[in-house]
Amino acid sequence: MTQPVWPSWQGGSPAMLASHADRERAVDVLRAGFGEGRLEQPEFEKRVARAYAARTVGELGLLVADLPNGPVPQQSAPFIAVSQPRTNGKAVGSAVCGVLCLASFGLTGIPAVVLGHSARAEIRRTGEGGDGLALTGLVLGWLSTGGWVLFLTVLMVAAAVSG
Incomplete structure (x- = not known):
């Protein structure tokens, strides 16, 4: 031993x-x-x-002593604060507008899309956080806008057919 x-x-x-x-x-x-x-x-x-x-x-x-690592000393390292990147405000706004699409009957869909595209461009340029929030707003905004376009198209076709 x-x-x-x-x-x-x-x-x-x-x-x-x-x-x-x-x-x-x-x-x-x-x-x-x-x-x-x-x-x-x-x-x-x-x-x-x-x-x-x-x-x-x-x-x-x-x-x-008979274990692989034996007694391992704990190295003390100085405390280093790691800062998180700031979350982009437009990304937060895009996500909020996207979530509110259902409650507002789609009125916040277009602002969600505009804010989402703008936020993603700023995030790529500045390195801020919030890309997931911007993407969430974009997806929900586009779904809402697409849903309204489809609904209005069906409504106009039904009006044209009926006379």
């Missing part, structure tokens, strides 16, 4: 007292080993109980 290698971060040694985070990292390694089928249920439960009762990092290292 190989000697367990516990990370030497924080200048620690196997005799260093274990923290709650150290115990949780060891339990995470045990869970991964159990999930991969490397540990049977009774062995897993026994090791988890020993991990939570461990006093030193050396004891934790022995519990996970």
Whole structure:
């Protein structure tokens, strides 16, 4: 059996007292080993109980030494805020108009189409978000407009036939 290698971060040694985070990292390694089928249920439960009762990092290292990843140090990375791209306002307007087509009997269909095309052009140019909203408005607007065109065509044909 190989000697367990516990990370030497924080200048620690196997005799260093274990923290709650150290115990949780060891339990995470045990869970991964159990999930991969490397540990049977009774062995897993026994090791988890020993991990939570461990006093030193050396004891934790022995519990996970025969697993592939062994004790893995958790690298601390600085917090980096990732900003989401701003959602295009015309895309939101297009989606709202498209959804309102049913309630407004199609009156908002044409604005949904106009706003949707305009929003998609701006989104491609500026990199803003909201392409799905613009596309939703476009589809609903075109369906509403097409439905009204079909309805009016049928109505005019029926009027011409009847006289």
